[in-house]
Amino acid sequence: GAVVSQHPSWVICKSGTSVKIECRSLDFQATTMFWYRQFPKQSLMLMATSNEGSKATYEQGVEKDKFLINHASLTLSTLTVTSAHPEDSSFYICSARKDVLRTEAFFGQGTRLTVV
Amino acid sequence: LAKTTQPISMDSYEGQEVNITCSHNNIATNDYITWYQQFPSQGPRFIIQGYKTKVTNEVASLFIPADRKSSTLSLPRVSLSDTAVYYCLVGPANNAGNMLTFGGGTRLMVKP
Numbered sequence: 518g519a520v521v522s523q524h525p526s527w528v529i530c531k532s533g534t535s536v537k538i539e540c541r542s543l544d545f546q547a548t549t550m551f552w553y554r555q556f557p558k559q560s561l562m563l564m565a566t567s568n569e570g571s572k573a574t575y576e577q578g579v580e581k582d583k584f585l586i587n588h589a590s591l592t593l594s595t596l597t598v599t600s601a602h603p604e605d606s607s608f609y610i611c612s613a614r615k616d617v618l619r620t621e622a623f624f625g626q627g628t629r630l631t632v633v
Numbered sequence: 634l635a636k637t638t639q640p641i642s643m644d645s646y647e648g649q650e651v652n653i654t655c656s657h658n659n660i661a662t663n664d665y666i667t668w669y670q671q672f673p674s675q676g677p678r679f680i681i682q683g684y685k686t687k688v689t690n691e692v693a694s695l696f697i698p699a700d701r702k703s704s705t706l707s708l709p710r711v712s713l714s715d716t717a718v719y720y721c722l723v724g725p726a727n728n729a730g731n732m733l734t735f736g737g738g739t740r741l742m743v744k745p
Contacts, residue, residue: 523676551733560720561677561735610676612733621667622733624676 519545521613523625530601530632537597538628540611546591547613551622552584555608567594567611601632637721642740651708653739655721658702666697666704669720671738677720681706708741716743 520543530536540550548569553561565586566574573586583605585597594613598605612624638656645651657666665684669677681688683695683704694707708715720738 521676553735560737563734608674612676621679621682622677624678627674627676629674 519543519615519623521611521623521625523609523611523628525628526626527629528631530630532602532632533600535597535599536601536630537595538609538611538630540594540596540613540625542592542613542623545613545615547594547615548591550588550594550611550613552586552594552596553610553612555610555627561610564596569594598630601630603632606630606632637723637736639719639721639736639739641737642742644742644744645711646744647712648710651711651715651741651743653706653708653719653721653741654703655706656703657721657723660701660723661725663725664723665725666695666701667722667724667733668693668695668706669722671718671720677735680719711741711743713743713745715741717741 522541522543524539528536550567552564554564555561563576564579564584567586567588569588569591575581583599585599588594608627608629610624610627612622614622665682667682668680670680671677681690681693681695683697685697685701688695696705718738718740720735722733
């Protein structure tokens with residue numbers, strides 16, 4: 518099956534620093550990728566839709582200046598958490614679907630961000 | 634997007650069949666029903682997708698009644714490794730640009 522890979526799997530950073538998370542579709546092209554955030558014992562919450570070659574679409578309540586999304590190619594989207602704070606500590610997950618009908622979404626393995 | 638309602642949690646024992654029901658009363662004509670499985674600290678994984686009646690694959694079966702207002706994921710003979718959160722999602726599958734909206738999910742605990 519198709520593979521979506523995230524890097525890093527986990528990261529610890531200091532408050533005030535920025536962290537970049539990469540999401541790659543390894544064996545298919547994805548014009549659209551999605552970024553989710555998941556807090557412990559909670560469901561996935563969509564943060565933004567990443568569009569190749571154009572600006573990302575952010576969900577209500579998600580600060581676009583804090584969570585920078587770049588979808589520079591058909592196989593790579595990046596999420597940068599800028600000026601991270603402890604409340605940004607969470608599990609970040611990306612997903613993508615092949616650009617054909619009726620296919621399931623493929624998810625990355627997630628990135629555990631801890632801000633200290 | 635159609636809202637889904639699932640039990641928050643379920644317990645089962647190894648070797649039993651587990652049925653998880655999802656309600657989606659306002660499902661639209663072009664909506665499909667998809668189930669995902671998520672283990673701790675991992676991204677969700679696709680289990681099965683259907684539109685109506687019954688769908689079966691090597692992992693599970695999905696039962697969808699004629700009115701499509703609910704669906705049931707059936708896991709035959711569960712094992713400890715099936716302990717996970719199971720999400721029912723409803724939405725159109727007509728293009729890759731449609732994001733998935735996750736509900737609360739059902740936390741399944743399989744006991745020895």
